[in-house]
Amino acid sequence: MTAEVKAVTTPASPPLTERQEARRRRILHASAQLASRGGFDAVQMREVAEAAGVALGTLYRYFPSKVHLLVATMQDQLQHMHTTLRKRPPAGDEPAARVAETLMRAFRALQREPQLADAMVRALTFADRSVSPEVDTVSRLTTAIILDAMGLEHPPTAEQLSAVRVIEHTWHSALITWLSGRASIAQVKIDIEMVCRLIDLTSPGKSPEKS
């Protein structure tokens, strides 16, 4: 439990009342529910509103677009996953192995709800500038998960952060190719393990070579 992670939760601009918090929660739940059924397309704003017992206008007040909604849903799910993963840290000896294990574990979790994963990931990559802050939060959460898995003793170097970003890139993109049926899970595993080698490459005082 080294390298403390500073609260990656939402910035929480205006404090919400209890009823509002409950509405928000109902909406996110409805969103995840519908997404689990039929993926991105099945999350229809009117249906979400109805399932959450909320007027369409209200839904849009809470989440200004479908993409915002789904990205928030992803935040939510990632939050869960992060706490779950923390309970059982990966077992590998090397940081690279631990990260690969963690990611594959996350991957298998997503596999259990492929439609939900589809909806969230599609929203994430489809998001335009207006969703940047939210997407950024997701990105920070992912980074936190990976750094956690690395179990560093010191704060990460700039190089290591770059490696983590590359791992994230690979993770997202591999997820997409899997979701759209263009890559098998075995393939994803290979690629994840491949990219995790960058961790060894960037851990200080390890590689004997250097230009």
Next chain:
Amino acid sequence: MTAEVKAVTTPASPPLTERQEARRRRILHASAQLASRGGFDAVQMREVAEAAGVALGTLYRYFPSKVHLLVATMQDQLQHMHTTLRKRPPAGDEPAARVAETLMRAFRALQREPQLADAMVRALTFADRSVSPEVDTVSRLTTAIILDAMGLEHPPTAEQLSAVRVIEHTWHSALITWLSGRASIAQVKIDIEMVCRLIDLTSPGKSPEKS
């Protein structure tokens, strides 16, 4: 010019007549034109049809959805880029350096038409299963470009292909983060260079270490 690349062009199911080929071309041109202006949102099917001098129904016969259209547009642009890049191969000594240089060159080309890039990349990552074949073609084209840049003397090993896939993942995902304003070009450069190290790592008879 080693490691011959087998024609990555379209499979061309039914041979098109001349007028049809012309229509297809007009459509793609209109699509790119509109995309250059306002990105993904500006490519409106009715407008594309009008600009191409074609009925809406015809547009849909040629490209069954907006995403199909934009992915085809990307194929087209990549085709261009590939031939352009081949004219001036990258200059670096090491394969990794050559690949990084090539990708950054491609990156700068996209920078010149950021809106077009936005439209194409968003379509690509938003594509669902129904567009898999087309997305796959784009992927093979990208792979071809990277393998070309590596300038291998032998056919690539399985490990190298995995590294190339990871590079592609990084390339796409980095592109997205840049397009949505969440990463600077400098950052993209760093990450591309980072991931290209995997090439050294996987070139046979190079790395002195091995578990």
Next chain:
DNA sequence: ATCAAGTCTGAAACTTGTTCTACATTATCC
């Protein structure tokens, strides 16, 4: 030249994300 099959056109219809409006409910402040 003619017929049949396939293709293209123009226009309307349908779907779903998003916006808007008029009114009801709730929260806050005095």
Next chain:
DNA sequence: GGATAATGTAGAACAAGTTTCAGACTTGAT
């Protein structure tokens, strides 16, 4: 408790992707 501003509701309206259809035009074979 009552004024008032913010929030929520119901439902219409709008925008853009997609589908549909009747009729006109091409094409290819005979």
